[in-house]
Amino acid sequence: NAGVTQTPKFRVLKTGQSMTLLCAQDMNHEYMYWYRQDPGMGLRLIHYSVGEGTTAKGEVPDGYNVSRLKKQNFLLGLESAAPSQTSVYFCASKPSGGRTDTQYFGPGTRLTVL
Amino acid sequence: AQSVAQPEDQVNVAEGNPLTVKCTYSVSGNPYLFWYVQYPNRGLQFLLKYITGDNLVKGSYGFEAEFNKSQTSFHLKKPSALVSDSALYFCAVSGSGYSTLTFGKGTMLLVSP
Numbered sequence: 391n392a393g394v395t396q397t398p399k400f401r402v403l404k405t406g407q408s409m410t411l412l413c414a415q416d417m418n419h420e421y422m423y424w425y426r427q428d429p430g431m432g433l434r435l436i437h438y439s440v441g442e443g444t445t446a447k448g449e450v451p452d453g454y455n456v457s458r459l460k461k462q463n464f465l466l467g468l469e470s471a472a473p474s475q476t477s478v479y480f481c482a483s484k485p486s487g488g489r490t491d492t493q494y495f496g497p498g499t500r501l502t503v504l
Numbered sequence: 505a506q507s508v509a510q511p512e513d514q515v516n517v518a519e520g521n522p523l524t525v526k527c528t529y530s531v532s533g534n535p536y537l538f539w540y541v542q543y544p545n546r547g548l549q550f551l552l553k554y555i556t557g558d559n560l561v562k563g564s565y566g567f568e569a570e571f572n573k574s575q576t577s578f579h580l581k582k583p584s585a586l587v588s589d590s591a592l593y594f595c596a597v598s599g600s601g602y603s604t605l606t607f608g609k610g611t612m613l614l615v616s617p
Contacts, residue, residue, distance in 0.1 A: 394547075421603065423604070423605075430513075430609060431609060432594060432607040432608055432609040432610050433548075433594065433607040434607075435604055435605075438604060448604065480547060480548065482548075484603070487603050488603065489536045489598040489599075489603050490536050490553065490555045490598070491603065492538070492550050492553060493550075493605060494550070495540075495547040495548040495549070496547050497546060497547045498545075498546075498547050
C-alpha cells in the first residue's frame with residue numbers, strides 16, 4: 391500500500407512552458423486535493439475533487455487546471471508556467487466528504503520556474 | 505469562512521522540557537481541528553484531530569492537544585520534547601461545504617540538545 395504518490399519529485403521549467411503533475415492514491419479515496427506550499431504562507435488549496443469526473447476551485451486556482459478522469463489519479467496542469475508558480479506542490483486524499491476525515495498527503499513536487 | 509492563526513513562527517525548547525505550539529481558529533458551526541507535522545523535504549504527516557467529546561486529544565509520537573472552545577484554541581503539547589521533534593507544525597480547521605481544510609502558516613519547532 392503506497393498511499394499517495396506524486397510524480398515527478400523535482401522539475402525545473404522555463405517561463406511559458408507547460409507541464410502536468412500526477413497524483414495517485416491506492417486507498418480508494420473519493421476526495422483529492424492539490425495544495426501549494428510557500429514559505430511563511432502555509433498550505434493553500436489550488437483545486438480539489440469530490441469524485442471521479444468532478445473538480446472544483448480552491449483558494450488559488452488561477453494559472454492551474456486539473457482533471458480527475460480516474461478515481462485514483464488527480465492531475466494538476468500548468469499551461470504556461472510563471473515564476474510565481476515556483477513552489478512545492480502537495481497532493482492529498484481522504485476517504486469521503488466527512489469533515490472529520492483525515493487527509494493523507496503525498497511527498498510533494500518541488501517546482502522551479504525560471 | 506474559516507481561518508487559523510499560529511502566532512509563533514518559531515518555538516525553541518530544550519530537550520526534556522515541555523513544549524507548546526499555539527493555534528487559534530475561527531469557524532462557523534462546530535470546529536473540527538487537526539495537527540500535522542512536516543519533517544524536512546517530506547510531506548505532511550497527521551498527528552491528531554479533535555472531533556467532539558474530550559477536550560484533551562492524544563495523538564502520535566506522544567503529542568496531545570487541548571481544545572478550548574471559549575478561547576477558540578487548539579494548542580499542541582508534549583510533556584518532554586525530543587530533538588527528533590524538530591519540524592514544521594501545521595494546525596488546520598475543517599469547514600463547511602466539501603470538507604476543505606484551512607491551514608495555518610506553520611510553526612517551526614526547534615528542540616536543542
